[in-house]
Amino acid sequence: MIPVDDHNDCRPVSEILNQIGGKWTVLIINRLGRGPLRFSEIKREIGGISQKVLTATLRDLEMDGFVTRTVTPSIPPRVDYELTELGHDLLVPLQALAAWAVGNRPKVLAARARYFAENPDALPKARSSVAHLRTAAE
Secondary structure (H helix, E strand, O other), X not given: OOOOOOXXXXXXXXXXXXXXXXXXXXXXXHHHOOOOEEHHHHHHHOOOOOHHHHHHHHHHHHHOOOEEEEXXXXXXXXXXXXXXXXXXXXXXXXXHHHHHHXXXXXXXHHHHHHHHHHOHHHOOOOHHHOOOXXXXXX
């Protein structure tokens, strides 16, 4: 049970979950859980993220106290990112959620396949954005 304040205001929880629940945040926290990385290493390890989005996400994570940014004067300057104590604390539930997602993905994909078979008009507009099991017809 998630504790809420006396006014049942979900905004504080939503605010934090909005930041830590983004796909890029989860991937970045996970990668940094193995140790400090340079910006270019993070970008290389996380396929599909743009430099602009990576920069913005790392700034948000630094602002919220999950990541530290260390600049080493050199040419070019070396910038390393590392999880803080709070970041390592966040890594624990994120790893548990990731393990759950990997372990239950086949069940979710099977449920989607059943749903789409029973509700063909319910296919998502951007079908590629929703993973699904391949059928014999595909």
